[in-house]
Amino acid sequence: MHTDAAPPRPRPSLAPWLIACLSLLGTFALSACDQPTRDVNQPVADSAEISAWFYHLVLVVDACILAIVVTILIVAIVRFRKKPGDEELPPQHFGNMKMEVAWTVIPTLIVIGITVPTLGGIFELAKKPDLNQKIVEVEVTGKQWWWEFDYTKEKLNTANELHVEVGTQVVLNMTSADVIHSWWVPRIGGKRDANPGRRYPFYFRPFEVGTFDGQCAELCGASHALMGTSVIVHPRTGPDSYEAWVKREQQEARKPTTPQQEAGQKVFMQKGCVACHTIRGVSELAVGARSRTSGPNLTHVGGRSTIAARTLATTAQNIAKWVKNPQAIKQGALMTNLGLTDEEASALGEYLASLK
């Protein structure tokens, strides 16, 4: 029969565990080299803050459960190894009803403990903001592979870089012009799908000034990886305030100031760019007042920090490279290769980069 005498100290091979622990520690140490810029747990808006709060709640619960499971497992493995020569059978327990009840009831309580506050969180995130207060409302349309931001009330239209004001409620109405996209700026909040044929709201209120990056999170074709976006949270006052940005953005495009820029504007007007792109104050002369939105609005494209949805920095050279052969930079890009000469491309680059 089974005896309760203390078993002689077993000598299990601890080497694999040591290696595992050391490599885990090493990973943590090395990870200091990478500076994460899109950490979901460094929220800059209420939406991300709610997510991070729940994450930490469940993380603590999970860590406790994992610690219990792994501790029992390791103790069992070490303590209950078969000793050489010991052919006696261990006691044949078929189970224990009390324990079964315990490990059914306790997880049930844990699940209830997590789920009840979660339900509150769901409704908190979906709560319609008070529309009488000041809000920034933007129509967001995902397109292969860039984001259109239309500020209907402010009558301005821009791409890829969303401008909002610190402390002011933001309402994004998400939709898509083609396939399903998903708008995700981790420090602002969880992702929301942009569905063709539907328009769903996403609410958040940023509390930190700065620029926060993100990108599309739903596979949407060849250049899904090159569909970046940023949120620029402006202060409430000063030259860099949100209101100042709106004023600047509402102005018509700058006039060309150099001969090369003028040549670039001519390329823009004559080579077919106007079929898809709008430069307010310029493209109307060719195609009338109705703005074209199948490509990004370029009225202030030089003022955006990147082109092609965070694929290249906005410089005259990069724009020239892009318009020469968009597909070489972004596979499958819908922008037509217009067969521009080097001179035309660099003139166009100079012109567009000047549209601050």
Next chain:
Amino acid sequence: MASIADFANAPAPTYHMVRPPKTGLMDWLTTVDHKKIGILYGLSGLFYLLVGGLEALLFRIQLAVPDNDFLSGEQFNGLVTMHATTMVFLAVMPIIAAISNYFVPLMIGARDVAFPRMNAFSFWTFLFGSLLLNSSFLFGGAPNAGWFGYAPLTGSQYSGSGIDFWWTGLAMLAISSMVAGVNFIVTILNMRAPGMTLMRVPVLAWMILVIQFLLAFSFPPITVGLILLGFDRTFGTVFYQVSMGGDPQLWQHLFWLFGHPEVYVLILPSMGIVSEILPVFTRRPLFGHHAVIFSGIAIGFMGFGVWGHHMFTVGMGPIADAAFASTTAIVGIPTGVKIFNWLGTLWGGKITFPTAMLFAVSFIPMFTIGGLSGVMHSSPPIDLQQHNSYFVVAHFHYVLVGGALQGLFAGVYFYLPKITGKLLDETLGKIHFWVFLAGMNLTFFPQHFLGNHGMPRRIYTYPADAGWNLYNMLGTIGVVLMSLATLVMVYNVIVSWKKGKAAGNDPWDASTLEWMTTSPPPPHNFDFTPVVLSERPLWDHKRTPGFEIQMPEASESIHMPSYSWRPLMVASCILMIMVGLLTHLWPLCIVAALGIVAGVYLWVTEPA
């Protein structure tokens, strides 16, 4: 004490069949023997495991460093789509089918499955479907819309012919799975040996029974979804086209109504394998045997009520989100019950650690990690951040690699000796285990951090300044380790099959019926039908007086099902229909449809 050596003295049975068996290649093409079909499934599954691994290796090379151009976006999307489709449908499911086919009849003391020809038909339909799917690499490129192929990206406006191969191939796999589901439900419910009550059915066979219900009821929704997609692409209907009044979200609901039960199809058999292996190497019964079975049923049942948790970001609204969050969290309860019963089995045992046991034990913490991150995803506020990020990639790889695949590896080391009659090499097995475990954790653990740091899944390139460089490099190194470990296993299987140590009938001193017959078993499985007196028939036969399995006095006469060409014929006709749909060769479809009618007529009128 009784011993299984006694069974060698059983009177040899005589058996009769309508047609004498074929030999050689013809035998493999026409066989209806569940063991041979099991071997065919197993070899295909192992082959596709390597293919899926190679696909992963290629895209991990692309992701090793930022701004890499080893692959284009299009190629990368094709490889991730095919990696997932291959691993789910062509590697893990066939290996499960191999174990189900080979061992379920043995475990329940049956001579074969209920419908042997349907069984062969399932295999050929699976094989042709898998070949059709993979032939896309040769004709115009692999499918590239992700393994859950969200509409409208799969529409002909946005995707090339790869998607045609994808939906036709998957439709064939769906037919195969539904047929197999019905077959095994009938087999397990009706073909058990006398005395084997449902509660005496081994846990692995129980889990396989549960997944057959999942297959039979979850594949119809995806089949509907695939046919609608096929109509959209082939005949210009607009089920998923918004501009014409269609609805892409219809696909998401149909897909995940299949997709979530499918996840449990992949994990439950491994839970069953672990539940079989732990008792053997702790020398005790499974702790809470009934609780383990009922929690498996509960998991399978709940699997149909949680699909919406894949869609929290879609905008279903707070009511639906709340409902699916609650049902999803409930799945954690039966899962926890299983984990603690396994720990209860280990506690107080006398444990030995052959390779099978190493994999089975490491299943517990690895699966627990995956399960616990799943608890996070059940909460929409958290899931909105983690959905479609590398956090989710980490989660489901802990469940499917740390869980399902490790469980199946345990099964390979544990069960293969019954199939080949030879033991696998333990040294190579341990190298396989440790290298694989290290590689797996090196790849997937850092992916939790990648997800938290904002890296979405399925991006073929990433900027150097996003802070994702180290973890991606580690991930690639880990995949190399996993690949090497898997090759060690393949080498081990081949070498030991050729010249391994003889296993004997019962190499592990196990407790279930499959170990009472020879390794490999004769075509009729058992010389006599055993009468089952307890949930551990063989253990009690060996150790408990009064529970010996009684041998009959006289020899039995056994009817064996004869070989048949019909399953292969009908499966080929289904393949022809799919090829006709792909190439728009309508006469081929008509001929093939007539072929199916003729084949089924010949099938039902054929004496078996």
